[in-house]
Amino acid sequence: MTHTLSRRALCISTAILSLAVTVPGLCGVAQAADGTIKLGLVAPMSGPNARYGAFSMRGAELAVKEINDAGGVDGQKIELYSADSQGTPVEGVSATRRLIDEDEVDFVIGDVSSSVTLAMQPVAEDAGVLLLNAASSNPKITYAAGVGGFKWTYRNYPTDENRAFVVAKYAAEQRGFTKFAVLSVDSDYGRSAIEFTKKYLPEFKGEILSEDYYKEGEVDFRSVLAKIRDSGAQAIIMYGLADTTPIIARQMIELGLAGKVTLIGNGEFNTEKTIKSAPTALEGAVEAAAWLPAWDSPESKAFVEKFTTTYDEAPNNHAYVHWDTVRLLAQAIHEAGGNDREKVREALSKIKYKSPVGEVTFDDHNQARLPMILLQIENGKPSIKGAYTAEIQYPAQ
């Protein structure tokens, strides 16, 4: 008798308890869908690319803050979740999974590394979560997106194909270089940029005398620089990492290459810190970048000023592209009339977004049409030589 009573008591109390748990829970979910937009950011917060990650995070944070302070997207605030990819595909995939499964984000921006973004694409595709890339330049990412396969991957960043062409053309036509040495990072970014350089160099009668790729974290370039010095190359084609550029530039001075061999390519040659580390080696260096702080447009200047006052440091390319991409996404959500994933994706395909470097539209491979800005270091300062947009010729399916 006492048994049945206590069992009944147990049933009732369980029922009350589960009601008590589910009711506010339901309210909470309903509120979240109404009140906030959950945005995930995958970036290398530690490891050899941590610098990129820190800038990306700050750029995104600044954009989120600006949007939220202005009342959010149609009244909905953006909530930013970050996850560390450490710049490696394995960690990048688990970071993306964590954002999707645990934080339940609707949109993911990421990663900086092409190798990581390539690995994240299928994860976002399976989950039906929008992956908006802001900083990876390997052409393969959008070769495989849109009509190429991955419906949920978009990229708001120019590709290496454009970059390689612009740099090769400028180096050959304006600087008259014909003999090149390759020293790039051993990754999907470094290798693919060289692949496309090789495709275009013969048009400009250029030849490659030596080809070397360095591992992330490499610090000793004396051997390879001595080889380049003896080969008679006029320029080093370098698609490298920002953190390695000062090391290479300093060792160029050590080996007497400064002023004789010019760095061309990409790897943050234009920041004040890098130039200061080895001014003679970087003089005359040619770089193609998606953006740089000296870019002359009112919105861009306002961003540089705001970023500098907020973080006490001038922004780099990665800070800008993440800031810009969050704003692009906000406009897409606004045009979709809410954060319904499917509708936002459709809005993104049709969007005409006014960015500080020009109007952005997406092609059928979900690739944004964006210019590459070409600059040269003159008297220790970057000087802009022009912006070039190229329509990408996709390989036949």
Place this chain on the structure above:
Amino acid sequence: MFSTIIEQIVNGIVTGSVYAIVAVGMTMIFGVLRAINFAHGEYYMLGTFGAWFAVDYLGLSYEASIIVGVLSTIVVAYVVGRLVMQRMVGAPAEAGVLATLGIALVLQNTVILVFGGGYKFFSGGYIEPLSILGFSLAGQRILILVVCLPVFIGLEFMVTYSRMGKSMRAVSQNVECCEVVGIDVPKVVLHTFILGAALAALSGVLTAPVNVSVYGGMGELITFKTLPIIIMGGLGNVRGTFVAAMILGIAESLVATYVGLQFRDTVGFATLILMLMWRPYGLFSTQARF
């Protein structure tokens, strides 16, 4: 052509000197504890961070930063030595692997938490190139060479003649007998450990100006470059470590020049495999001791 080879060999000797100073500490610690110190690269990193902190935050000169870097590492090594390494005397081998790997994670992530994960720029040191025998070398690299030789000669003498060195060798041969004849084994272990960590820190501070960047994960690479060296040199063998480090440094330099930079990191383990096929007990040991 010939001068290129000579230049690359000089480059290799400089790289080898850095490896040698780090590796000799690791090999001595193995000698007394029978445990590979997987956290060894972390002391290299700590030394560099100490020096960077001294230059950037305290505004000290590079010379003073060497002392700050090495001393701060000695303090950390003393704590780790008292709390962890001394307890590993007579413990099974897997305890040593787990403990040192754990310490590596703790040290690395503490530094990342305190100073952030980004690269820091090391601004001290003698980076102006000097011309010697027709080769252009940064003054700092000559300093590394100049420091490396006396360090090794000093270590060789210490291990052979001093009481501390003799007790280190005794502990590496038989812990029980040492206890019977009154050698304070935990003390020897602690001293060896601190000496090894200090040498790693010294190597870190000396290379910081030419490697320019300082970051939390920088020790890992060093640990993995050092592993094949101490195995090649014969675990616990000071002279062998020196020769093995030079062989690896020169081999890496030649491979980077004539094969390609991307193959550089494979050199260590490839050389190790070749050498083990020829002399399975290490370069200088006539037979297996352990």
